[in-house]
Amino acid sequence: MTYIAAFKNPSFTCIISDMRVTKFEENQKLGSNTSLKTGTFFNGCIFGLCGNIERGKEFILTVKAALTKTMSPSESWSKFNQIISCYNFHNDKDDHFQMILSTRASGTPELFKLDSIQGLTTYGFDNGWISVGSGKQFLDKFISEQCIPEIEKFPDKMFENYPFFLCLKLTELSESFGHDYLEKLDVGGLFHFIYQTDKLEATQKPALFVLSAANLREKTIYLWIYRICRVYNDRGLFVDKWTPPSESGNRRFMSFNSFTWPEMPQFLDESFKNKIIEEVEAQPFYYFCGFGFTNPTESKMPAFHFTTKGDYLFRKNIVSKDLEIDPRAKEILAQNYEKIIESRGEK
Numbered sequence: 262m263t264y265i266a267a268f269k270n271p272s273f274t275c276i277i278s279d280m281r282v283t284k285f286e287e288n289q290k291l292g293s294n295t296s297l298k299t300g301t302f303f304n305g306c307i308f309g310l311c312g313n314i315e316r317g318k319e320f321i322l323t324v325k326a327a328l329t330k331t332m333s334p335s336e337s338w339s340k341f342n343q344i345i346s347c348y349n350f351h352n353d354k355d356d357h358f359q360m361i362l363s364t365r366a367s368g369t370p371e372l373f374k375l376d377s378i379q380g381l382t383t384y385g386f387d388n389g390w391i392s393v394g395s396g397k398q399f400l401d402k403f404i405s406e407q408c409i410p411e412i413e414k415f416p417d418k419m420f421e422n423y424p425f426f427l428c429l430k431l432t433e434l435s436e437s438f439g440h441d442y443l444e445k446l447d448v449g450g451l452f453h454f455i456y457q458t459d460k461l462e463a464t465q466k467p468a469l470f471v472l473s474a475a476n477l478r479e480k481t482i483y484l485w486i487y488r489i490c491r492v493y494n495d496r497g498l499f500v501d502k503w504t505p506p507s508e509s510g511n512r513r514f515m516s517f518n519s520f521t522w523p524e525m526p527q528f529l530d531e532s533f534k535n536k537i538i539e540e541v542e543a544q545p546f547y548y549f550c551g552f553g554f555t556n557p558t559e560s561k562m563p564a565f566h567f568t569t570k571g572d573y574l575f576r577k578n579i580v581s582k583d584l585e586i587d588p589r590a591k592e593i594l595a596q597n598y599e600k601i602i603e604s605r606g607e608k
Contacts, residue, residue, distance in 0.1 A: 263298060264396035264431075264448045265309035266404065267361045267372050268424070269389055274363040274370040274457050275424045276309040279396070279435065280450030280498075280516070281443075294450025295514065297498045300521040303341070305334020305365045307455050307462050310520065311394040312358030316351060316377065320358070321520045323348070338366035342381070350377040359393040363457045370457045396448035403434065407560075421456070422567065425468055425549040428452040429563060432470050432487065433553035438560075451489050451500060464491035466548035469575060471590075474555040475598050482594050485555070486575065486584060488547065492540050496522040499541050503584055511582070546573050552593060559601050564593045 267276045282296035302308040310317045328337050360375040375381050384391045408430050412423050431452040435443050443449055454465050467490035475482045488501040497517045504510035519525050550566040574590035
């Protein structure tokens, strides 16, 4: 399955997802961190999907074919309820899928859970959020104990930015010290989000996740840097990754959502890929830059930098395709590790 979590306040909802997809071929379990499982469902509704992806895709495409773009959010939601009342969900365990939905049909965003066996339900919000997927038990506890207490310290005006912090903390876990354990739960890859207000549905702005590890004796800090942005409306996700020189693992890849792009070809030609890269390069390098750690004993609520002015802490080096580090970023990293040394009583 995967992990999908949704968060809500009176005028804003967001749906967060990982990128793990698992298949069985010749009785062998195969997984990769390359799947996009969130998007705009129809006018006024966004979704996150987990479980049997093929059955979920069939359902999504059936609904999308029955609705028109001219329908208002309330009309679309009413028609959606009519469809699920008579839809054949194939209630076998192997066909099971779940969706978290956010709709503004009533005028303000509301969250629902659709279970292919149990049906559509509104959700009680004891904690202001809900989740589904194979990572639910472990990651719900992680969010409740290690993320929410820190987020509650943020000013109210930052509420619509806190999904970036959650994605950073979950990515810190999935890409470093929790990697192997989470993949056993069929969870993995970079976390990202889609959101909704009372007026619109939108994808996140570009984000940069910077994970660091330090050799304190040699006073050397190693960096793993991930840039993530949405492309092709909300149909695609583009990832850049930079690793320490010793790993030589710099790479970039794109993932597209066949739920929101049903006519997507099996193979994308070079001209299309080049158009996507042009779109990626035309976007701001990042809106959010957050710093995390690869060592669980050093993990804490991270330092961060928001910008709409282009004063980036990291910049692409056009010649080498590496990243140039601004002195301000080096200062942030140094301060983080100075605090760790101080808390340990080290010199």
